[in-house]
Amino acid sequence: MSPALAMFLGFIAITLWITWWAARRNTGSSAYFAAGRSLAAWQNGVAVAGDYMSAASFLGIAGIIAFQGYDGFMYSVGWLVAYLTVLLIVAEPLRNAGKYTMADVLAYRLSPRPVRAMGALSTLTVSTFYMIAQMVGAGALVSLLLKDTGIGFETAVIGIGVLMIVYVVFGGMLATTWVQIVKAILLMAGTILLSVLVLAHFGFDLGAFFDAIGAVTYTNAQGVSVTQDFMTPGLRYTPPYGALDLISLGMALIFGTAGLPHILVRFYTVPDARTARKSVVWAMLIIGTFYILTTFLGFGAATIVGRDFIAANGGTNMSAPLLAQALAGDLFFAFISSIAFATILAVVAGLTISASTSFAHDFWTNVLHHGRERRAGEEVRVARITAFFVGAISIGIAIALGPNANVAFLVALAFAVAASANLPVIVLSLFWKRFTTAGAVCGLATGLVSSLVLILLSPSILRADAVFPLENPGIVSIPLGFLGAFVGTWLTREPAAERKFAELSVRANTGLGAERATTH
Amino acid sequence: MATKVAGVVNVAYLFALSQFLVAWVIAALYVRAASRFDAMAHRIVENFKARSR
Numbered sequence: 001m002s003p004a005l006a007m008f009l010g011f012i013a014i015t016l017w018i019t020w021w022a023a024r025r026n027t028g029s030s031a032y033f034a035a036g037r038s039l040a041a042w043q044n045g046v047a048v049a050g051d052y053m054s055a056a057s058f059l060g061i062a063g064i065i066a067f068q069g070y071d072g073f074m075y076s077v078g079w080l081v082a083y084l085t086v087l088l089i090v091a092e093p094l095r096n097a098g099k100y101t102m103a104d105v106l107a108y109r110l111s112p113r114p115v116r117a118m119g120a121l122s123t124l125t126v127s128t129f130y131m132i133a134q135m136v137g138a139g140a141l142v143s144l145l146l147k148d149t150g151i152g153f154e155t156a157v158i159g160i161g162v163l164m165i166v167y168v169v170f171g172g173m174l175a176t177t178w179v180q181i182v183k184a185i186l187l188m189a190g191t192i193l194l195s196v197l198v199l200a201h202f203g204f205d206l207g208a209f210f211d212a213i214g215a216v217t218y219t220n221a222q223g224v225s226v227t228q229d230f231m232t233p234g235l236r237y238t239p240p241y242g243a244l245d246l247i248s249l250g251m252a253l254i255f256g257t258a259g260l261p262h263i264l265v266r267f268y269t270v271p272d273a274r275t276a277r278k279s280v281v282w283a284m285l286i287i288g289t290f291y292i293l294t295t296f297l298g299f300g301a302a303t304i305v306g307r308d309f310i311a312a313n314g315g316t317n318m319s320a321p322l323l324a325q326a327l328a329g330d331l332f333f334a335f336i337s338s339i340a341f342a343t344i345l346a347v348v349a350g351l352t353i354s355a356s357t358s359f360a361h362d363f364w365t366n367v368l369h370h371g372r373e374r375r376a377g378e379e380v381r382v383a384r385i386t387a388f389f390v391g392a393i394s395i396g397i398a399i400a401l402g403p404n405a406n407v408a409f410l411v412a413l414a415f416a417v418a419a420s421a422n423l424p425v426i427v428l429s430l431f432w433k434r435f436t437t438a439g440a441v442c443g444l445a446t447g448l449v450s451s452l453v454l455i456l457l458s459p460s461i462l463r464a465d466a467v468f469p470l471e472n473p474g475i476v477s478i479p480l481g482f483l484g485a486f487v488g489t490w491l492t493r494e495p496a497a498e499r500k501f502a503e504l505s506v507r508a509n510t511g512l513g514a515e516r517a518t519t520h
Numbered sequence: 521m522a523t524k525v526a527g528v529v530n531v532a533y534l535f536a537l538s539q540f541l542v543a544w545v546i547a548a549l550y551v552r553a554a555s556r557f558d559a560m561a562h563r564i565v566e567n568f569k570a571r572s573r
Contacts (some may be wrong), residue, residue, distance in 0.1 A: 028570055067536060070532060070536075073533070073536055074536060076536075077536050077539050079542045080539070080540055080543050081539055081542075083543070083547075084543055084546055084547065087550060088546075088550055092554075207527060210527050210528050210563055211527060211528060213528055214527065214528030229528060231528045231529065231530050231532070231533055232522055232530075233521050233522060233532045274558060277551065277554060281547060281551060282546075284543065284544065284547050285544075287545060288543065291540070292537070292540055302534075332540075391567050509557075509561055510561040510564060510565050511561070512565055512568075
């Protein structure tokens, strides 16, 4: 058995044990959907970081820096800054006002059925797109990392899908959280170790490291060997639209992170708003450190491994694992590969539970059955069944798309929908007294549709014939989402919602009447 | 932006790095302010409970 396979199996064994342990403690809805709201700040903070740092970050950003230098590092910057929106605007009022989902906050003073139906639709859209991107990437990656063992793309996708279904169906939020925590710790350990090894390679001389970045030699598209200063801006984001695309990406990250359903639901797992705030601070420490260290992963791969070797051995996504192999041999390669695997598994589990919670709580219980469970435990049962279907459908779509599908745009799409549909209505329902149900529904619909249409017209889909020149639609779709919410509100009046605004403000700011922890 | 500061390290890279620092500093300032808000919220709730008794 190869060391990579042994480490994969080791991680799977640990996570299954966590699931078994969590399954015995899951009694009741709040235990299943929100881990009993009894997590400590550090636990939730590490889990938020775990949910956020996807394989796209670990492997993707290292690859972009290895191939395009400084511009790749610019891609790292927005991810931490985005958490200021979460910290300053969303986390605490959301924790105080809601119960299990994003739509809880909207339904607090608006007409529950329309806003929950639209909220569930938006949540399912974001989660499914993000998940398909992860699954296709994961399948291609695992079959590449494990190519000696003969595990193919389909086996890898099915394996990941089945594991994520098991975590979510049996272990609920508690198991998902601990899988995130284990993964985040592994990912940080791997990243720090890799960074130290890169520095050691240059004799712990930062000057020597940066000198090497100043002269990276590779073969360009014309087949000519060139030496390039990789600190120079402009290798990726080129005129005429490069700079605008980067700004648009930044906007999607800064507005979108605080609208990602799988990040938002994490704040229901802590006892109160103060703990939610502290957990964002924990997450920011970890996430910031991680993205700064992408300097070493990416530029390390560019200088030590080299662009040509990476391109010939699996392409950009293999930059970090190949760097590990070059620095410390096959065993370390296996370790970094299994971390990438753990990363994917944890992120898809987080996405699945947020999608199934939204379907069961928002759509099934509140839209279809007017907020009443017909039998005790129905909501949890529906969520478990949904998780099974969400998993099965994602496996099917990922296999149908195949390992060579270009799915990076699905991540851009998920962030664009979160930023243009979810965030405007969350913020307006919390801070604008005049906001109405029509405004919320209109804002969600405009944000969702404009993101979808702009991506369909972008170079990601239409290549050279693109009608819309940017790969990230945020710069247009976010203002449109807000505009939709404003127009819907101006055209209607809702005195009942305005009367409840004071109540919402008191609850959001003081925690009076907020959902309490159930287990200790 | 491509102006060199020390060796190959340029203004662009330092600018990108500075955003991490700025984010952490803003977070720290907010957390300090928020503990004041916590105290205010606590007082409001206590007053309310005392009056409704």
